Amino acid sequence: MSDTLNLFDQHIDRTLSNSIKWQKYQGRDVLPMWVADSDFRVPDAITQALHQHVDHGIFGYGSAPEALSELLVERMATLYGWHIKPEWIVYLPGLVCGLNLAVRATTQDHEAVVSPTPIYPKFFAAAKHADRPLAQVPVTLQQGRWLSDFNAADVPANAKVMLFCNPLNPGGTVHTREDLDEVHQFAKQHDLIVCSDEIHCDLILDEQARHIPFASLDEDAAQRSITLIAPSKTFNIAGLGASMAIIPNFELRRRFHRAKAGIVPEVNVLAYTAAEAAYRDGQPWLDQQLSYLRQHRDTLHTAINQMPGLVLHPIEATYLAWIDATALPVSNPHKFFEEAGVAFSPGRDFGNPGFVRMNFGCTRATLALALSRMQRAIDSIG
Numbered sequence: 290m291s292d293t294l295n296l297f298d299q300h301i302d303r304t305l306s307n308s309i310k311w312q313k314y315q316g317r318d319v320l321p322m323w324v325a326d327s328d329f330r331v332p333d334a335i336t337q338a339l340h341q342h343v344d345h346g347i348f349g350y351g352s353a354p355e356a357l358s359e360l361l362v363e364r365m366a367t368l369y370g371w372h373i374k375p376e377w378i379v380y381l382p383g384l385v386c387g388l389n390l391a392v393r394a395t396t397q398d399h400e401a402v403v404s405p406t407p408i409y410p411k412f413f414a415a416a417k418h419a420d421r422p423l424a425q426v427p428v429t430l431q432q433g434r435w436l437s438d439f440n441a442a443d444v445p446a447n448a449k450v451m452l453f454c455n456p457l458n459p460g461g462t463v464h465t466r467e468d469l470d471e472v473h474q475f476a477k478q479h480d481l482i483v484c485s486d487e488i489h490c491d492l493i494l495d496e497q498a499r500h501i502p503f504a505s506l507d508e509d510a511a512q513r514s515i516t517l518i519a520p521s522k523t524f525n526i527a528g529l530g531a532s533m534a535i536i537p538n539f540e541l542r543r544r545f546h547r548a549k550a551g552i553v554p555e556v557n558v559l560a561y562t563a564a565e566a567a568y569r570d571g572q573p574w575l576d577q578q579l580s581y582l583r584q585h586r587d588t589l590h591t592a593i594n595q596m597p598g599l600v601l602h603p604i605e606a607t608y609l610a611w612i613d614a615t616a617l618p619v620s621n622p623h624k625f626f627e628e629a630g631v632a633f634s635p636g637r638d639f640g641n642p643g644f645v646r647m648n649f650g651c652t653r654a655t656l657a658l659a660l661s662r663m664q665r666a667i668d669s670i671g
Contacts, residue, residue: 296574297329297581298652314632320659323634325458325609327525327650329578334570335524335563342562351558353380360568361533369490371505379534379545380556384488387517387534388415388452390553391484394515394544395450396421403444403451403481405437407459407611407640412452412486424448425640428460433602435460435611436468439475450482451475455503456489456606459639459646463498463605472503473510482541484515488532491523491575494583495605504537511537515545520567522607523575525650531560582608585649585656592660596667608650615643618670629666631659 303311310321358375365371381387392402392415402416406425416423426442428435435457453472455464464472476483485503493500504514519532536542586604593601593610598617601610612633614622622645623635636644649656 296577298654299330300652300654301328301330303328319627319630319632320655320662321632322648322651322655322659323632323646325522325607325648325650326527327608327648328652328655329525329650331525331563332567332571332574334574335526335566338562338566339559342559348558350555351561353378353556354561354565357561357565357568360565364568365502365535369500369502369505371502373535373537377535377537377542379536379542379549380561381517381532381534381549382530382554382556382560384486384517384519384521384532385411385415386553387515387532388412388484388486389418390534390545390548391452391482391515391517392416392419392421392450394541394548395482395484397449399447401445401448403442403448403479405452405454405457407636407644408452408454409458409486410638412454413640415452426451428457430602434605435462435602436464437472439471442475444479448479448481450484451479453483453485453503455485455487456493456500458486458489458607459609459611459644460602461494461604461607461609461611463493463495463500465498466501466506469501469503469506473506476513477509482513482515483510484517486517488517488519488522489607490518491520492579492582492608493606494579494586495603496583498605500606504535512541513538515541520564520571524563524567524571526560526563526567529557529560529563531556531564582650585651585653586610588656588660589647589649592664596664598667598670599663608648610647610649612645612647613643614645617667626663626666630662631666 310324314321358378365373401422401424403424404412405428424444426437429438490500504511504516516535521527589610593599600613619625633645633647636642
């Protein structure tokens with residue numbers, strides 16, 4: 290355990306490293322705990338692989354390494370019992386463009402997109418960028434877990450695709466097979482393609498939970514699915530840009546490629562190098578990270594729920610805490626905590642202004658300082 294603590298407790302100054310996360314508040318005494326990248330140094334295997342490529346000295350056009358596709362096929366089968374084929378994989382320079390491509394590949398003008406709400410803001414943006422109407426499925430607290438309430442959804446007849454998030458961001462829910470069966474029945478009822486954002490699938494904190502890809506449910510689910518994954522959140526390499534869409538349906542995959550053609554660039558060669566190293570050699574580091582994040586989760590759950598006006602429900606996955614501040618006697622909880630020196634993602638961006646989302650992918654010292662600032666701010670309300 291001591292090696293784990295030494296590895297992830299290491300403070301790395303990111304203020305001068307072209308970090309969006311840290312530069313946003315540069316020059317101010319504000320802890321940036323908003324955008325979802327962590328403050329952890331990546332596995333040595335990734336750094337070594339990148340050094341080897343850089344030392345070669347040439348960075349021309351590249352293509353997806355066959356070894357990376359083989360690693361992904363093996364990973365999906367070993368970890369999740371999902372047996373995919375290499376030809377189903379479409380490589381992307383980021384997961385967000387996958388959301389946008391999914392909307393454009395599955396809808397035409399005036400056809401609707403369905404999305405849970407609150408949800409990752411890029412879901413809303415994908416519909417808006419394509420000028421598609423958005424139908425929202427409310428996410429509600431059900432027996433301590435954040436789940437879509439499909440009975441409360443008003444889905445127009447022209448809806449064609451549902452953007453789904455598993456594990457859920459925000460909220461951290463790891464959807465069970467029963468949960469996913471309900472999603473599947475809803476999709477069949479309305480004849481929807483399901484674009485499932487599963488980028489946080491490796492960051493399962495609840496040791497009793499298991500990630501289940503939506504597309505692995507059965508053949509119908511597979512044929513109506515676009516699954517988006519990436520090593521970026523798992524191994525903290527989001528800035529390199531290597532993501533994957535897994536699309537079993539040939540016609541849907543063809544439409545996805547057509548939407549991508551001439552607009553979305555290919556993945557750069559260093560991103561491929563990092564992704565391959567991550568999936569081949571990164572598991573020991575990931576196991577240590579999960580142990581560290583579970584300690585943070587426990588610390589947060591105790592501390593937040595002792596603060597008057599705040600509630601934090603169990604976090605099953607991700608390093609993102611969805612904090613209920615609706616009982617706090619302030620009009621804007623994001624601004625309130627920012628002025629106290631802690632910057633979260635504002636809940637209004639996700640669809641609920643009474644919440645804030647906290648990134649706890651940080652050192653133990655950073656987390657302790659953030660919690661002390663939060664407590665001091667709440668005490669000042671008096």
